[in-house]
Amino acid sequence: MARPIQEINAGSMADIAFLLLIFFLMVTTMDVETGLQRRLPPMPDENQKQDDVKINKRNIMVVLLNDYDRLFAGGDLLDISQLKEKTKEFLSNPTNSEHLPEREIKHIEGWQEYAVSKGVISLQNTRGTSYKAYLAVQNELVKAVNEIRDEFAIQHFGKPYISLDEQKQKIVREAVPQFISEAEPKDTGKR
Amino acid sequence: MAKFSKKGSKGAPALSTASLPDIVFMILFFFMVSTTMRQTDRLVNVLLPEATEVAKLERKDLAAYIYIGTPILSRQAQYGTDARIQLNDSFKTIDDIRDFIAAERETRSEADRSFMTVTLKADENVRMGIITDIKQELRRTSALRIMYSARRAE
Numbered sequence: 001m002a003r004p005i006q007e008i009n010a011g012s013m014a015d016i017a018f019l020l021l022i023f024f025l026m027v028t029t030m031d032v033e034t035g036l037q038r039r040l041p042p043m044p045d046e047n048q049k050q051d052d053v054k055i056n057k058r059n060i061m062v063v064l065l066n067d068y069d070r071l072f073a074g075g076d077l078l079d080i081s082q083l084k085e086k087t088k089e090f091l092s093n094p095t096n097s098e099h100l101p102e103r104e105i106k107h108i109e110g111w112q113e114y115a116v117s118k119g120v121i122s123l124q125n126t127r128g129t130s131y132k133a134y135l136a137v138q139n140e141l142v143k144a145v146n147e148i149r150d151e152f153a154i155q156h157f158g159k160p161y162i163s164l165d166e167q168k169q170k171i172v173r174e175a176v177p178q179f180i181s182e183a184e185p186k187d188t189g190k191r
Numbered sequence: 192m193a194k195f196s197k198k199g200s201k202g203a204p205a206l207s208t209a210s211l212p213d214i215v216f217m218i219l220f221f222f223m224v225s226t227t228m229r230q231t232d233r234l235v236n237v238l239l240p241e242a243t244e245v246a247k248l249e250r251k252d253l254a255a256y257i258y259i260g261t262p263i264l265s266r267q268a269q270y271g272t273d274a275r276i277q278l279n280d281s282f283k284t285i286d287d288i289r290d291f292i293a294a295e296r297e298t299r300s301e302a303d304r305s306f307m308t309v310t311l312k313a314d315e316n317v318r319m320g321i322i323t324d325i326k327q328e329l330r331r332t333s334a335l336r337i338m339y340s341a342r343r344a345e
Contacts, residue, residue, distance in 0.1 A: 010209065017215035024219060028226035033248035033310065035340040043330045065319075127320030131313050132240045134322070135339055139242040146244060182326070 036138055040182065059101040059118045061090045065137060067128030080136055087144035091119050091176075111171045120179040138180075145178045152176050227251065234277045235260035240315035241344035248338060253307050255295040255334075257288070259321060260314035274317045276325070288328045312340045 063083070064072040071078050073086050093100035101119035108114055121141060125134055146161070153161040153172050161172055237260045248254060258277040262270040266282075275282050278291045296304050309329055313322060329337060 010212065013212035014208065014215055017212050017219055021215055021219040021222065024222045024226065027229055028222065029229050030226045033251055033254065033338075033340065034245040034343055035248065035310065035338040036242060036244065037246055037248075037308070037336070037338045040326060040330050040335040040337060042333060042335060125319045125323070127318060127323065129319040130315070131317045131319060131322060132315035134319050135240045135242055135315075135341060138339065139244050139341075142244040 036135070036142060038138075038180075038182070056102070056118075058099055060120050060122055061087070063121055063123050063137060063141070065123075065125045065129045065133055067126050069130055069133035071133075071137065080133075080140060083137065083140040084144045084147070087121065087141055088148055090121070091117055091144065092148055093117060093119070106174075108171055108174050110167060111175075114175050116175060116177065120181055122181045141180055142178070145176065149173070149176045231256070231258075231277075231280055233258065233263065234266055234280070234282060235262055235275060235314070237312050237314045238316075239312065239340055239342045242339075242341035243344045245341050245343050248308065248310070250306070250308075253299065253303055254310045254338075255292065255307060256310050256312060257291075257325065258312045259317050259325070261316075274314070274321055276321070285324050285328055288325065289332050292329070292332045292334045306336065307334065308336045308338050309334050310338045310340050 061074045062072070063074075066072070071080055071083065073083055074090065076086075078086060090100055093103070101117050103115035104118050105113055106116045108116075123137065123141070149161045149172050152175060153159060153164055153168070157164055157168055157172075161169060164172065235258050237258055259274055260277075261267075261272050262275055262282070270282055276284065276288075278287060283291070292309070296307060299307055311322065311325065326337070329335070
C-alpha cells in the first residue's frame with residue numbers, strides 16, 4: 001500500500017533565503033562606474049632626439065588653469081561657462097578666420113572627402129590646481145566636441161550622434177576628432 | 192441548503208506562506224546579478240567631482256582602481272591629513288604604482304591586458320600635483336587608458 005508521502009516542512013526556507021539576501025545586501029555594491037575616459041600620450045623615447053613637432057600657432061589653443069583655478073584659454077581670461085563656446089568656435093572655425101585652425105581635406109573611409117579641422121587643444125595645469133576645476137574644464141572640452149559632433153551628425157545624417165549606427169559614428173569621430181593634449185608638466189609651482 | 196451551511200465557527204484561515212521563499216529568492220537573485228562584490232575598504236575620503244559628459248565604463252573587470260584623498264578619520268593620527276594614494280588595501284606612494292600596475296596586469300588575461308583601464312577615484316579637493324605625478328608614472332609604465340571617475344551631474 002502506498003503510504004501518503006510526508007510533506008517536508010518548508011517553513012524555514014524563507015528564513016534561509018532571507019539570510020542569504022541580507023548577506024548579499026551587505027557585501028555587494030551597486031554603483032555604476034562613470035567618468036571621463038582619456039588616453040595618455042606614450043612617454044617619449046629617451047634615446048630619441050627631442051624634436052618638438054612644429055604645430056602652426058593658429059592650430060593650437062592653450063587652456064591653462066593656474067594655482068587659483070583661474071582659467072585662461074587662447075590668451076584670454078575666461079569664466080568656465082564661456083569655455084565651451086570658445087572651444088566650439090576654435091574647433092569649427094565658422095568664419096574661416098586667419099587666427100583659427102586651418103582645415104585639411106581628408107578622405108574619410110566609407111564616406112566622402114571632408115575638410116577636417118587641425119585644431120589641437122593643449123590643456124595645461126599647475127600643481128596647485130584643484131582636481132575639481134581640472135575635471136570641470138575637461139568636461140567642458142568634451143561637451144564642446146560632443147556638441148560639434150551632434151551638429152555634424154544632424155547636418156549630414158539627419159540624426160544626433162548617439163542614435164547613429166556604429167559605422168556612421170566612426171565617420172563622425174573621424175570628421176570631428178577630439179584632440180585634447182594633456183601637456184607635459186612644465187612648472188612645479190608651490191603648494 | 193445543507194451545502195452552504197456553515198460548519199461550526201472557524202477562525203480566519205491560516206495565510207499560506209509557502210510562496211514566501213520563492214519571492215525572497217527572486218529578490219536574492221536580482222541582487223546577486225545586479226551588484227558586484229565590494230573589493231576594498233576605503234581608507235581615504237573620496238567625494239567625486241561632478242561632470243555632465245560622463246561615460247559608463249563598459250567592462251568593470253578591466254578596471255584597476257587608484258584612490259586619492261585625505262585619510263579617513265581613524266587613520267589621520269597615523270597618516271596625517273594630506274592627500275594620500277590608496278592601492279588595494281593600504282596607503283602607498285607614487286613609487287608603488289609601477290608594481291601595482293604590473294600586478295594588476297598579471298591578473299588579466301593576455302588578450303585583455305591592453306584594454307586595462309586605470310580608474311582614478313580622486314577627491315574633488317585634491318591638488319593636481321599628485322594627480323600629475325600619478326599620470327606621469329602611469330605613462331612610464333605605459334598604462335595609457337585612464338578614466339577620471341566622476342559623478343553624473345543633473
